[in-house]
Amino acid sequence: MARLFGTDGVRGIANQDLSIELAMKIGACGACVLTSEVHNPRILVGMDTRRSGDMLAAALTAGICSVGGDVIDVGVIPTPALAHLVRLYEADAAVMVSASHNTMEYNGIKWFNAQGYKLPDELEDEIERMIKDGAPLERPKGAGVGHVIVAKRAASEYAAFLKSTARESFGGIRVVLDCANGASSPLAREVFSSLGAEVISCADEPDGNNINDKCGSMHPERLQELVTETGADVGFAFDGDADRVIAADEFGNIVDGDRILGICARALKAEGRLKSDTLVITVMSNLGLKVRMKELGIHISETAVGDRYVMERMLEENYTLGGEQSGHVIFLDLNTTGDGMLTAIQVLNVLKTSKKSISQLASDIPIYPQVLVNVRVENDKKHEAMADAELKAAIVRVNDELGASGRVLVRASGTEPLIRIMLEGQDEANISRHAVALAKILERNHEGKIKG
Secondary structure: OOOOEEEOEEEEEEOOOEOHHHHHHHHHHHHHHHOOOOOOOEEEEEEOOOOOHHHHHHHHHHHHHHOOOEEEEEEEOOHHHHHHHHHHOOOOEEEEEOOOOOOOOEEEEEEEEOOOOEOOHHHHHHHHHHHHHOOOOOOOOHHHOOOEEEOOOHHHHHHHHHHHOOOOOOOOOEEEEEOOOOOOOOOHHHHHHHOOOEEEEEOOOOOOOOOOOOOOOOOOHHHHHHHHHHOOOEEEEEOOOOOOEEEEOOOOOEEOHHHHHHHHHHHHHHOOOOHHHEEEEEOOOOHHHHHHHHHOOOEEEEEOOOHHHHHHHHHHHOOOEEEOOOOOEEEOOOOOOOOHHHHHHHHHHHHHHHOOOHHHHHHOOOOOOEEEEEEEOOHHHHHHHHOOHHHHHHHHHHHHHHHHHOEEEEEEOOOOOEEEEEEEOOOHHHHHHHHHHHHHHHHHHHOOEEOO
């Protein structure tokens, strides 16, 4: 069996890679590992809107109850809501059924501990070991069997938390929201409208099949169109479980996670609220962001790709702001994971305080040309592909050519059967040529397929 846990929990095609049998085992073993000292542990279970969510949430619930855990069913809700609610409800753990930004045939399972943090590698390894070894589990009988409690106010309590982070009314701001037909769909319009904004909402009618389908943070084209068509001041596109956000300025230009981080870091530093004057980012973040932060006297702390690694660094060093280019942004003084709607509210706070447009704020953060090529390589071949001598030699040659004005980053995805090739530099045509050449090596040597 290949490793179950990637950089963001367990993920795969529902009912194939991620079966109900596996989900039951993850529920039972996870409950045992996370709550081994607790009698009748209470565990929150939530999901996004994809069709397979009911099936997998039911299997997880059965697994948890089978070892004596009680399930608090919060229904369809954003992933960051679980991180908040597990603390609010003083539960022992929480588990989310979601494949985030992936299309509907995929699903995933990710755990949070009682403090609302994603699990460290060692705890995931322990859950995985129990599953693989078929570890014997205690099966209580009678009154010892767990049961399910439906949390009817979960969504409204999370919405109240989001609203509490707004510093003033957003009256006079017209905002477009793309909910990706995902977990933010039932909440986003009401939250932003109640804060005073004029809201135009799209992709907010999930049917189980249309989550992330040509919408949301991975496909912001409709967001860009709506912003310009409606004369909106700003637009925000969330992903399927609403833990990330991509913005669009009033002209329809994309404002990605790097620029959102730069905007918020500058504002927090000016207010004396940026701990140690430090922003935590990953190796995928744009060189332009790093250069501008240095000019502003903001230190950069860089991690491996994955919001869990950003969070680990923030906890280790007591930093308050960090995130990824993809739109995962963590305000650690507010929540314990990336939160798309929370981030959008913080950006609107900056708009109101600065009295500047989103385009003016974004233009302060320069973005160097960056090319990303995804090559599909099956999971069982990714390790061999990353060790390919021809690929390694080519990467060295390109890095030498680009020098200090650019870089090459090749990494295997922790959540999908992909190898990602990223190049950055001042000449977009040149880095595009190099990126395709590197991808061709994976095609020739490892049956890779370049994704369009």
